[in-house]
Amino acid sequence: MLQDSIPYFDAHAHAQFLPYDADRGQMLQRARAAGVKMITVGTQHSTSAAGVKLAEEYPDDVWAAVGFHPAHVAEDWHHDKNEQRAPEPEAFDPGKLRELARYPKVVAIGECGLDYFRIPDNGTGTKEKQKDLFRAQIELAREAGKPLMVHCRAAFGDLIEMLVRHPSSSIFSRARRMTRADCSIWDIHSPLAA
Numbered sequence: 001m002l003q004d005s006i007p008y009f010d011a012h013a014h015a016q017f018l019p020y021d022a023d024r025g026q027m028l029q030r031a032r033a034a035g036v037k038m039i040t041v042g043t044q045h046s047t048s049a050a051g052v053k054l055a056e057e058y059p060d061d062v063w064a065a066v067g068f069h070p071a072h073v074a075e076d077w078h079h080d081k082n083e084q085r086a087p088e089p090e091a092f093d094p095g096k097l098r099e100l101a102r103y104p105k106v107v108a109i110g111e112c113g114l115d116y117f118r119i120p121d122n123g124t125g126t127k128e129k130q131k132d133l134f135r136a137q138i139e140l141a142r143e144a145g146k147p148l149m150v151h152c153r154a155a156f157g158d159l160i161e162m163l164v165r166h167p168s169s170s171i172f173s174r175a176r177r178m179t180r181a182d183c184s185i186w187d188i189h190s191p192l193a194a
Helices: 022-035 043-059 096-103 124-144 156-165 182-186
Strands: 008-012 035-042 062-066 104-116 148-153 169-177
Touching: 022 035, 035 043, 035 096, 035 104, 043 062, 043 096, 062 096, 062 156, 062 169, 096 104, 096 169, 104 156, 148 156
Parallel strands: 008 035, 035 062, 062 104, 104 148, 148 169
Antiparallel strands: none
16 A cells, blocks of 8 residues: 555646645545645746745645746747746746745756747747746855756757756755656766657
C-alpha cells in the first residue's frame, strides 16, 4: 500500500492553475492520502503568488517555486486559459518575484529558462528577450540562495552556454526534446536522448 511506503514527491506541479479551481482541496487531500508531496511551480507573478498561497495553506504537503516562464515574453504570446485568468500577458517584474522569493515556503526560482519551440526562424528578438529574462532569474536565484527550476525546450545549446557563463548554485530541470547532440555538450548519457 502506498501510504505504508516512503512519500512520493512531485517536483513540478501546477496545482494552483485554473483547472483545479473546482476541486483543488479534494485533489490535495487525495495527494496527502496517497503520500504525495509537491512543489507547485509559478509561470508568472500571478501563478507564483497563487502557488505561495497554496503552499502556506498546505504547509506539510506543498512548497512553491516562483518564476516567469520564457514563453511569456514571446511576441506572439498565447493566452493559455488553463494557466492565466487575464487575457493579457503579464510584464516581468523582478521586484515582485524577489518579494515572493522571501517567503519560507519558496524553495526555488522558476519556471524559468529558454523555450524556442514556437519561435519562428527569424525570432531572434524573442530569443534575446528570453535570455535577458533567464539572466534576471539566475541573478534572483543567487540573491535568494535558491536553486533554479529550469524549463528548456528546443534551446539546449543556448541554455547550457548561459548556465556555464552565469552559474547558479543548483538546478531542477524540466527538459523536453533533448537530442544526442544536446547531451554531448555536457557529456550527458540519457536514454531519452534519441
